[in-house]
Amino acid sequence: MSELRRPIESGVPDSKQFMHPALVRNYGQWAWHDRPRPGVLRHVSKTGEQVFTVKAGTQRQLDVFTIRRLCDIADTFCDGHIRFTIRSSVEFMTTDEAQVEPLIKRLEAEGFPVGGTGNSVGFISHTQGWLHCDIPGTDASGVVKALMDELVDEFRGEEMPNRVKITTSCCQINCGGQGDIAINIQHTKPPVINHALVAGVCERPTVIARCPVAAIRPALVDGKPSLEVDEKKCVCCGACYPPCPPMQINDPIHSKIAIWVGGKHSSTRTKPMFHKLVAAGLPNNAPRWPEVAAVVKTILTAYKNDARPWERMGEWIERIGWPRFFEATQLPFTKYHVDTWRGGRANLNTSAHLHF
């Protein structure tokens, strides 16, 4: 094709051309659903027609060979239709109940764990990390693989009190978003500035404007225009690093991992909630991050043992109280847990509501 080909500005294609025909037939006609077993959804239409969905986990970062294997399965069982979920799970749909078990067997045999439905631990939504991003403190795919290996039974089962949505983010920008559990890089030292490069690479006013606590000021270093950071003010957020790569924030030791819990996007029961810091200072221990896995599993165990049906992580903790959460998980509570950001006072206990 010609180098000068004009793009066809077509936007997103119509989904119906790709959908399983049963979905097209019953579009907007669904009456109810249930889950015959973990990993399987049954949606029943007002017309009486049923669609079975079998859901399986993937690695998101898919090589073409894996995609083709998924396609083979879809060709065999689903007339060549396949769908991915918002969390990169794969869904196979069929109207034929008899196909469900064979489909499950095949998926498991090919190495795709079946599950992720209902009150399971879903796949961990994650970000780019060392594989692709220009500012990452860790490798999200690696953290997620290591963790999913440990959590696969919770993915396959539906034994949690409610859905568990875990996310990871490889820097504090948090492309992974809020989660019931969020596993995020937390830098602990101010950026290390390569003064020789600043003048050449960075638009200084832009960088200064990016700092949330106004800790950066222009400076002359060795006669060259550079920047300096007020280390007392700096909250080590790394926001200056993308616009100014010479302000290196990543550090093999001091870029730690923090764990946050109780984020919730849904407006179900409670209003949506932000996740809350529970653990920090965990080492960025590639390739399998055992310290992170240990904390995540401790939290999940406490939740699983104690929460009531339908309570999301954050709701459970609100009911039992944060004192009991820290007690149950044996995580230390420190001054860093006390919110100091704007409006942080709202997170103080301004009541006689106490948990003992």
Add this chain to the structure above:
Amino acid sequence: MSELRRPIESGVPDSKQFMHPALVRNYGQWAWHDRPRPGVLRHVSKTGEQVFTVKAGTQRQLDVFTIRRLCDIADTFCDGHIRFTIRSSVEFMTTDEAQVEPLIKRLEAEGFPVGGTGNSVGFISHTQGWLHCDIPGTDASGVVKALMDELVDEFRGEEMPNRVKITTSCCQINCGGQGDIAINIQHTKPPVINHALVAGVCERPTVIARCPVAAIRPALVDGKPSLEVDEKKCVCCGACYPPCPPMQINDPIHSKIAIWVGGKHSSTRTKPMFHKLVAAGLPNNAPRWPEVAAVVKTILTAYKNDARPWERMGEWIERIGWPRFFEATQLPFTKYHVDTWRGGRANLNTSAHLHF
């Protein structure tokens, strides 16, 4: 006595010397209570002893004649013991159930309405106003007398869903505090500065520091040091007026009355809540403030008709939703209702929770 008498720095006296002996006997021994009828409490001790309390309304700003009349009643029925509540109601206690009815009759006969217990509208806690304060925008005692005249049946009965605590404050400093309904002065124009006096009376840095929005700056007016106000910034709060009386904030027309609802001190069920603005721009219409009374009664009627047992004003509105509150009261909702103060974003609806 000598002009040079040294004070006896005795602090507060021991309460027990004034208490009804039955209270001293059963101190800390109370088992339960109920309310045989509105205006009357029965407290039963673990020892089986009972104390009946008859509660009545007063005008708080008491002349000695009225106090002596109350004393006469206490002498007749309560062995000379008498108590006031935190909201300036008067309480008469007796162990003799037979005395309750005569006591009630006597109080009512003497012009003290019996009530204010349980789910009634209690006496309106109020502040000094024109009677005594140096910065008031209205007369709290007058507003309260006018209102209690209208609400006396609600004081005498217990027909509200829960206790109703009303407060008034004669300036935005809000000595009356939070209330289920709070009736407070709200200034609507910046202070009018008497420049001739500023230099002589006011410490300018103190005044400047007092402004919550940094709207005041030093200025030279007619060659004299004075102050000026950035009227675009000024939120007409009146905070500059006490430290600088030449910055007159009170105005017969522009000092309006605003009504706030849903304040709550208790940690009962919900955490304590601040009151929320519902109506403003009401005229400061002495001596009987009919416009204020009308709004208060509308709010109370809606609450009484619609709230469920034990719901305080703010809890009721949270359940039914603010849209329905404004609908039921027919009060206008304006841009001024949208919180613009620090942390005001927390009062926006960040969810799909909607009331229709």
Add this chain to the structure above:
Amino acid sequence: MSKKMPSTPMLDQLESGPWPSFVTGLKRLADGEGKRSNDIMKGLLGQLEHSYQTRKGYWKGGTVGVFGYGAGVIPRFSEVAEQYPESSEFHTLRIMPAPGFFYDTKTLRQMCDIWEEHGSGLIALHGQSGDIMFQGCRTDQVQPAWDKINEMGFDMGGAGAGVRTAASCIGPARCEQACFDTLRAHRTIINDFTDDIHRPSLPYKLKFKFSGCANDCANATQRADIAILGTWRDDMQVDQAEIQAKVKQLGRKEFINQVIRMCPTQALGLNDDNTLDVDNKSCVRCMHCINVCTKALKPGTDRGICILAGGKRTLKIGDLMGSVIVPFMKLDTDEDYAELLDLAHRALDFFADNALEHERTGEMIERIGLTNYLEGLGLELDVNMVTQPRTNSYVRTDGWDEEAAKWNARKPNAAE
């Protein structure tokens, strides 16, 4: 001096209606001759009517006090003294009542007599902070009136930038919910701070309030710099037979609605046999179910106090509620009281040393951060102090390991 009753057409409109009228009271005080109070009140009625007519106040402050004290009198001089000379001075003496506002009639009558002789005869029972306000005194009568009141056993209350008069709920004197002795705590603290009440030298005011339980009848949480509230840390006391009676009385559906459904933390369940299933670990001691079932439910037996700091009204950063600085401490023995007193002194000292001028405790905490405040008071951080941990990652955490070690080194929860 003798003077005619002023014409008060506007005020007169506040004499009608069923509620006791303060105007009638003022007129009764004015309606006579010879007594000091008669004269003062004639002037006052005139000025007040003038306020009603013009919708403006006409008092200004000044400096008036009693010998030996730096505060407690609120001076009021009239800006329209030429028109109403009799009330040209109308000062208030703030006097602290006994905790819980208890009186015998002898005391009250004596107060009336003093105030008729030296003042206007107008007494507020009580001011919003809890003072007896002897209102309307000429400058020359302040000292003699005070001398008599003080001799009766009463002391001056707070004003200005000092410790203020405290308030407490009736507590164990007549309330089964009281989890500590509000009256004793009130008296213990206030009587140890008389110097700071009478000779104010703080950055701004400091108020204590005492409520026996989370119902907070003393409005402590929102109106006190240091709020002391009763609570308990063991299980609540349940009489299941009385619960069954209550279910019967209300009906099942209504019992569910009023009790089960209204518990803020879903700590209650209704068993099929109409007994109550209480999950005490989830309960936040809010008092609701206990209030509804006064006979069936009671606070636990391991009672004590929690302390909140920083409540206040609007100036200058917006209203603030107190927030928890001590989730639980016992308050039974003399040693417990001594410990509380000591803490109160630390709070005062830290405030004196660290607050800016005209800054209240709550604003100071907002400025310096809760953890610095706790450190300043020598208090240990506790999870109950937060509604939730931080939601924002903008914090420098390189001291994490040390802080974690501190936590691990001590018992992790005040409850244990």
Add this chain to the structure above:
Amino acid sequence: MSKKMPSTPMLDQLESGPWPSFVTGLKRLADGEGKRSNDIMKGLLGQLEHSYQTRKGYWKGGTVGVFGYGAGVIPRFSEVAEQYPESSEFHTLRIMPAPGFFYDTKTLRQMCDIWEEHGSGLIALHGQSGDIMFQGCRTDQVQPAWDKINEMGFDMGGAGAGVRTAASCIGPARCEQACFDTLRAHRTIINDFTDDIHRPSLPYKLKFKFSGCANDCANATQRADIAILGTWRDDMQVDQAEIQAKVKQLGRKEFINQVIRMCPTQALGLNDDNTLDVDNKSCVRCMHCINVCTKALKPGTDRGICILAGGKRTLKIGDLMGSVIVPFMKLDTDEDYAELLDLAHRALDFFADNALEHERTGEMIERIGLTNYLEGLGLELDVNMVTQPRTNSYVRTDGWDEEAAKWNARKPNAAE
């Protein structure tokens, strides 16, 4: 060019365990000769292993694009290209899938073929914003790869300071809860904004997301500048017989615990005959009871959307959730869709004109105030936009009467 497989001892540890391993996938791609993808992946594995060893990333940005568009390619140049020359350029093409992430295998296989030929063979399904991420492309292959993908009927997604790729839940395609057609709304809006996706010239990014109900499976509230969620404004649909069956299944106590007690607004009561008492006026359309009782309860029939604006993550003032700017609008007819489109354009234009550089919609609203934003978009204020009215008296209200008149002049609630 032919090269040996790099040694990857650390990465190899991510090949064990039950979860599908991306490392195995990368190795499979690298494990061969001749194909472009084989080479690129050998380099990539080397660099990634180096990252694991040193705990640092080695990519930097740059400028790479396709003809005619200003965005959609994320350029990545290696900082360690000398060591790993094969992956010295490792750009990503962001391609928008069909709403709801539907594919047929023909399409997917075709994509695989293209990417094996022109790229590294690594495709993310999907990025957090919803793009197909064709990762690992040399600069010279970007255009040819793009040309083929585009010819297939797919278009480039967003990057930089423009409108971004949107996401929607599966909606009416397979969910009984869907209160509007998420897929149609998604396609309608995005396909009208292609210019703003492909030629970004906004102050900063702008994201749309679409969820069919308050369960918000698309994470719209917290992750979209403009979130569109389904809701209803009449009464929910109740099948009382199915309720009774559910009560029987769970038992009364447990039904109370899981349904009645968990409703956030106490809108549900359990009647003594095990039917449900729904107070629709108190219901906030949270979906909980409907989720529990999938057969017995359904959203009402008068369905539509609500719109929230301003959600985003941490930079620079802290995480923000969207807040309601349209409590309800119908979205059935073509006219309804046109109206939504028009509103979306107003939102974009206002953002373009008023946001500061690198300021998101939420930060702009925080800075200018919600009411100014509404005015800018020509939207009417509604009570559902606030959780509660202001709690602070610091506001100048001298325009009260005019504002009140405005309100009184129009219907007071979007619900009517």
